[in-house]
Amino acid sequence: MVIRTLIVDDEPHAMAIIKKYAAHIPEIVIAGTCSNAIEAFQIIRQDKIDLVFLDIKMPGLLGTDLVRSLKRPPLVIFTTAYQEYAIEGFDLNAIDYLLKPIPLKRFLQAIDKVMQFLNGANKNSAQAGEEELPPPADQFLYLRVERRLIKVNTRQILWIESIKDYIKVITREKVFQTKQKISITEKLLPMGAFMRVHRSFIIPLSKIEGYHPNHLMVAGNKIPIGRNYKQACARKFDPEAGPADHTR
Template sequence: MIKYIIVDDEPLAHDLIEGFCDILPHLQLEHHCYDALEAMQFLNNNQVDLMFLDLNMPKLSGFDFLRTLSNPPKVIVTTAYKEFALDGYELDIADYLLKPFSFERLLKAVNKAIGDNSQSTTSNNSAEITNPSHAANKRFFVKGDKKYHQVDSEDILFIEAYGNYTKVYFKEEMIISHEKISYYESILDNQHFMRVHKSFIVALDKIKLIEGNRISINEHEIPIGQTYKSLVSKLYNS
């Protein structure tokens, strides 16, 4: 379960974020904070994995508050002021949502935040990753068939482009996702996944056989694109 808080001085913003997050399983709201000082007090006594943080608040701005935290949870900034986006990069925020934002945009931000394994641990994280070798075990949400499936990247066999959609293959099922293949290339760990064709990304540990211009994964045959041959060859020539 991913525990989160909302830090925003606008009640309508709380309603919007909570409503969107209620659609997603495994997201659990821990507290509504209406200014940074309230959030500071809550975080001193409670553990959370994710924080939705507004910037323009009374008493203490969102970024100034964030600078006071020695080991903050993952942060998704929510603000109406795009000119502050660059300031967030030095604070290692997970994503930056410009109000008003859609559910799909929030979903991408949540996927990015909970799938970010750049650090081996995160503060106050009840679902923390403690071993870098487990970096492939990212969880994220896939929209398909009007449902939102939480998946673990360790279970993915390969991904196939399907027009403006993608097919995400698992051992027992396939989900048609509403994202392009470039989206998955950006969020999946390149130590565990490789683009081998303009239309295919494969999980390296699921490869059974490489022969000629084909990769075998279970009963599936995946083509190797001409421009990707040299990259694939490094798997067995290194």
């Protein structure tokens, strides 16, 4: 696998750090570097770019505005010193969000997300992609709650529930509510560790206590299975049941 990568940052030191880290990853090929979003826009339109390390606060055009201007943006990892941009970045379907100065460990975790996403996309195009993958260590979901950025360990999540344009992230200790679409949240979770079972519910596979064709048990609670998700759930949780059992 070759991942053609563009680095966009107006800080030469930050750009050099990413290039240094990327040298450890054989799959990453640095296709170009630039110091502003306008130049990056031209490169992305003219060249095949799979991944962009994109600073947000740059003169002329913000990195977030660059992503909005592209009809089919490549995978994006935002890199910035400003934590307040995190939610906006994730709303734009960023694969990850790295705060400067970027530790090598966080860089590698972000690349792991890219690899999982690309491998999952290739696998799903050839088959149903039902293989369960363990979540990476220390993976977090970032939520904007009451003007604060909250970091939730994905291994502590019991389920995620959507209410219109809001989501509720339920853990054993707390319930976090934030304005975010569940479809965006689904893309930010560890691939293979969570499953959408209803238009309004996502659950971690490791927390499932029981299966019924109409619901799943999680922490003693019934989580409904949506009509459009019943066959996938039946294949996952009751593969030996016949077709009639899947529609009870």
